[in-house]
Amino acid sequence: MNFIINANLSISFGWKNRYLWTINRAMKRKSVIDIKEMKSKLPIVCLTAYTATIGRFLDSEADLLLVGDSLGMVLYDHENTLTVTLQQMINHAQAVVKSTSKACVVTDMPFGTYEESVDVAFKNAAKVMKETNCSAIKLEGGQSMFDTVKYLTERGIPVMGHIGLQPQSVLVDGGYKIKGRNKFEWSKFIDDARALEEAGAFSVVLEGMAEPLAAEITESISIPTIGIGASSKCDGQILVTEDMIGLTDVSAKFVKQYINIGELIKSAAVEYRKEVVNRDFPTKDHVYGMKPTIVKKEK
Numbered sequence: 001m002n003f004i005i006n007a008n009l010s011i012s013f014g015w016k017n018r019y020l021w022t023i024n025r026a027m028k029r030k031s032v033i034d035i036k037e038m039k040s041k042l043p044i045v046c047l048t049a050y051t052a053t054i055g056r057f058l059d060s061e062a063d064l065l066l067v068g069d070s071l072g073m074v075l076y077d078h079e080n081t082l083t084v085t086l087q088q089m090i091n092h093a094q095a096v097v098k099s100t101s102k103a104c105v106v107t108d109m110p111f112g113t114y115e116e117s118v119d120v121a122f123k124n125a126a127k128v129m130k131e132t133n134c135s136a137i138k139l140e141g142g143q144s145m146f147d148t149v150k151y152l153t154e155r156g157i158p159v160m161g162h163i164g165l166q167p168q169s170v171l172v173d174g175g176y177k178i179k180g181r182n183k184f185e186w187s188k189f190i191d192d193a194r195a196l197e198e199a200g201a202f203s204v205v206l207e208g209m210a211e212p213l214a215a216e217i218t219e220s221i222s223i224p225t226i227g228i229g230a231s232s233k234c235d236g237q238i239l240v241t242e243d244m245i246g247l248t249d250v251s252a253k254f255v256k257q258y259i260n261i262g263e264l265i266k267s268a269a270v271e272y273r274k275e276v277v278n279r280d281f282p283t284k285d286h287v288y289g290m291k292p293t294i295v296k297k298e299k
Contacts, residue, residue, distance in 0.1 A: 028102075029100075029101055029102055029103065029104065029105075029135070030063055030064070030102065030103060030104040030135075031104060031135060032104060032135055032136050032158040032202040032203075033202075034063075034104065035063065035064055035104055035202060035203055035224060036202045036203065036223060036224060038063070038224060038235065038236070039222065039223065039224045039235050040235065043235065043236055043237065044063045044064060044203075044224055044226060044235055044236025044237075045061065045062050045063045045064070045236065045237070046062060046063065046064040046065070046066060046226055046236050046237065046238035047061075047062045047065060047066070047238060047239060047240075047241045047244070048065070048066050048067070048068045048070060048071075048074075048238070048239070048240045048241050048242075049062075049065040049066070049067060049096045049100075049105075049241060050067060050068075050071040050074065050075055050092045050095075050096070051092065051095055051096070051099075052095040052096065052098060052099035053099070054096075054241055055095065055096040055097075055099040055100045055103075056099045056100070058100075058103065058241065059099070059100040059101060059102050059103050060102060062103045063103060063104065063236070064103060064104045064105075064106060064226075064236070064238075065096060065100065065103040065104070065105050065106070066105075066106050066107075066108065066138065066238060067089065067092050067093040067096050067105065067106070067107045067108060067134070068108045068138075068240070069081040069084045069089065069108040069109075069110045069111070069167075069168075070108075070167070070240055071084065071088070071089075071092055072084035072088075074240060074242050074247075074248060080167065080170050080171075081110070081111065081167050081168060081170075082111045082168065082170075082171070084110040084111070085110060086109075086110055086113050086124055086127070086128070088110070089107055089108060089109075089110055089128065090107075090127070090128055090131050090132055093105065093107040093128065093132035093134050094131065094132050094133075096134075097132055097133050097134055104135045104136070105132075105134045105135050106134065106135060106136045106137065106138050106160050107128050107132060107134045107136075107137050107138070108137070108138050108139075109121075109124065109125060109128070109137050109138065109139045110168075111168045114139050114148060115141075118147055118148050118151035118152075121139075121148045121151065121152060122151060122152060122155060122157070125137045125152055125157045126157065129157060135158065136157070136158035136159060136160055136202065137152075137157060137158070137159060137160070138159070138160040138161070138162055138205070139159065139160075139161070139162065140162040140163075140166040140167070140168050140169070141161075141162070141163070141166065141192075142161070142163045142188075142189070142191070142192020142193065142195050142196060143191055143192055143195040145161070145195075145196070145199075146195045146196075146198070146199045147199075149161065149196060149199035149200060149201050150199040150200055153199065153200030153201070154200065158202050159196075159199075159200065159201045159202070160201060160202065160203050160204065160205065160226075161193075161196035161201040161203070161204035161205065162204065162205040162207065163189055163192040163193060163196070163204060163205070163206060163207075164179045164180070164189060164205075164206050164207045164208050164209040164214075164230065165177065165178065165179055165207045165208025165209065165229070166207070167207075176208065177208070178208045178209060178210065178229070179208060179209040179210070179213070180209040180210040180212075180213035180214075181210045185213075186213050186216065189209065189213060189217065190213075190216065190217055190220055193206075193217045193220065193221050193225075194220065194221060196223075197221045197222060197223050201223060202223060202224075203223050203224040203225070203226060203235075203236075204221070204223060204224075204225055204226070205225075205226045205227075205228065205238065206218075206225050206226065206227050206228070206230040206231070206234060207227075207228045207229060207230065208228070208229045208230070208254075209229070209230050211230065211231045212231075214227055214230035214231035214233070214234055215231045215233040215234075218231065218233050218234050218235060219233075224236055226238050228254060229252065229253070229254030230254075239254075239255065239256070240255075243255045243257070244256065244257060244258050245257070245258065245259050245260075245261045246259060246260035246261050246262045246263065247261055247262050248262075
């Protein structure tokens, strides 16, 4: 009889443990392995996040959040991304990681922090990983970055690659120019993607390239491709969140604005100004009164 009771209890607790394990697994932060295993399966949803506020809003809907160096242009109104510093990236990545619990958080390595040598790249990438607790770093470049990506991944730093239109090369390219519109260019970018795959990158961003080329690269490699201005056939897509919600005036072809938060903010500011000028705000509902006076009775 005791055996039966103990057996039933074991079965009961066994199911409970498996249930809790399933729930915990569903709630845990996605890892780079999780992202890599999504290749050719469910499309990978990626967005940028630069602040804790945006991170909190996006965490439940994004598989991957990129703390991109585009924050230099979006938040600081710089002309390009080249002026962004390593410390800026660390500060913003810390905020995003602390405010999220589900999305895989990747941090951009800014211009000048990884190109000099593999040792410099490791020193700076390790600093980012240790001080932010993010899941991976991203760097630009294909075949030229093979040794760097290999060096980092062999030493425990997951890397997301980035080829095609590379914003950190804007001065060399003479602007933000779409790649691969002539087929004779294709082999270079396909080789870039294969080099990153071989070096150990867990995924690669394909930015600003002809749609057929992006589709071809996606079919040619075993790691996920994340498209931005590339192809719907990529394994995932990414947009700059502020572009998507109407907080910038970017009008690039690849951007789709899903809501215009900018107009809502402006409308709220207009209403606020009106109420302040007319002394309609604050009302008694928004101010604090005095504490009740306590009158002591004489004995």
